[in-house]
Amino acid sequence: MPIDYFDKVWHNGQYISWKEATVHVAAHALHYGTSLFEGIRCYATPRGPAIFRLKEHAERLVNSCKIYRVALAYSQAQLEEAMVDLIRANQAEHAYIRPIIFRGYGEMGVNPLNNPVEIYLLAWRWGKYLGEAALQQGVDVCVSSWQRLAPNTLPTMAKAAANYMNAQLVKMEALANGYTEGIALDASGHVSEGSGENIFVVWHGQMRTPPLSSSVLPGITRNSVITLARELGHTVIEEAIPREMLYIADEVFFTGTAAEITPIRSVDHITVGEGKPGPVTRKLQERFLSIVRGQAEDKYGWLTVCV
Numbered sequence: 001m002p003i004d005y006f007d008k009v010w011h012n013g014q015y016i017s018w019k020e021a022t023v024h025v026a027a028h029a030l031h032y033g034t035s036l037f038e039g040i041r042c043y044a045t046p047r048g049p050a051i052f053r054l055k056e057h058a059e060r061l062v063n064s065c066k067i068y069r070v071a072l073a074y075s076q077a078q079l080e081e082a083m084v085d086l087i088r089a090n091q092a093e094h095a096y097i098r099p100i101i102f103r104g105y106g107e108m109g110v111n112p113l114n115n116p117v118e119i120y121l122l123a124w125r126w127g128k129y130l131g132e133a134a135l136q137q138g139v140d141v142c143v144s145s146w147q148r149l150a151p152n153t154l155p156t157m158a159k160a161a162a163n164y165m166n167a168q169l170v171k172m173e174a175l176a177n178g179y180t181e182g183i184a185l186d187a188s189g190h191v192s193e194g195s196g197e198n199i200f201v202v203w204h205g206q207m208r209t210p211p212l213s214s215s216v217l218p219g220i221t222r223n224s225v226i227t228l229a230r231e232l233g234h235t236v237i238e239e240a241i242p243r244e245m246l247y248i249a250d251e252v253f254f255t256g257t258a259a260e261i262t263p264i265r266s267v268d269h270i271t272v273g274e275g276k277p278g279p280v281t282r283k284l285q286e287r288f289l290s291i292v293r294g295q296a297e298d299k300y301g302w303l304t305v306c307v
């Protein structure tokens with residue numbers, strides 16, 4: 001599907017058009033993967049377009065840069081302001097925002113440090129990442145034969161483009177075998193995450209999600225769902241999940257900025273629960289969507305209205 005983009009792109013503090021937003025083929029990022037990014041949703045609300053958890057996304061972006069020793073000429077607060085301005089400048093009602101920071105054109109060779117740091121903020125309209133029916137009916141997924149990044153290889157607390165080579169292997173294998181998404185296990189064989197989503201299990205009345213030590217991205221939707229689940233009276237446990245728990249769980253679902261809260265109805269052709277979104281998943285979807293759409297009170301201060 002072509003990108004339904006907003007034309008104004010922020011580059012190192014100035015607006016350029018989408019067509020002008022190009023890089024040289026010798027850019028360091030293209031050769032060595034030197035790129036950190038975010039994915040952020042801005043929802044249409046009765047108060048105007050509102051960015052969901054802008055601060056936490058900007059913080060994760062700044063931390064991804066810190067891990068990779070990328071010095072930024074902009075503070076976290078300045079990047080937050082720039083993203084609000086991007087929504088205003090494009091007069092977007094809703095959007096998916098993609099800040100990307102990478103090492104550009106300069107020198108060749110593995111050492112990134114002598115290459116310029118380029119910051120771009122892009123936005124486009126993005127519908128339902130795993131398909132229109134996914135949120136309502138759930139998706140069929142598999143456990144991947146590819147493992148998630150092992151500790152001490154690539155740090156998964158950074159949202160780095162290079163991590164998505166692994167994610168692409170997981171995704172392509174799943175699609176080739178007729179599944180919507182794949183779930184990777186971590187290096188110890190426990191459940192880690194989907195190619196672009198965290199995962200939750202409801203089992204014996206308790207919710208579980210893999211801990212950060214299971215090579216997962218510290219998902220902001222994951223964090224929001226833990227908060228909402230506890231608010232609704234559920235116990236949420238962050239501990240290693242054995243693969244087979246996916247098969248015998250009452251409910252399994254993905255969380256992510258793009259995927260929001262997507263129910264999983266089968267894993268490896270084994271039906272999860274009743275093969276349809278369960279009551280806990282439904283309730284969390286409802287609560288999450290009512291907050292992000294500005295229909296319920298923003299009691300945690302998660303929305304930044306851009307008017």
Ligand code: PMP
Nearest residue numbers: 196197198217219220221256257
């Ligand atoms: N894991 C991976 C690998 C992802 O790409 C994403 C999407 N950013 C997530 C988890 C979910 O994170 P978030 O809820 O912050 O979007």
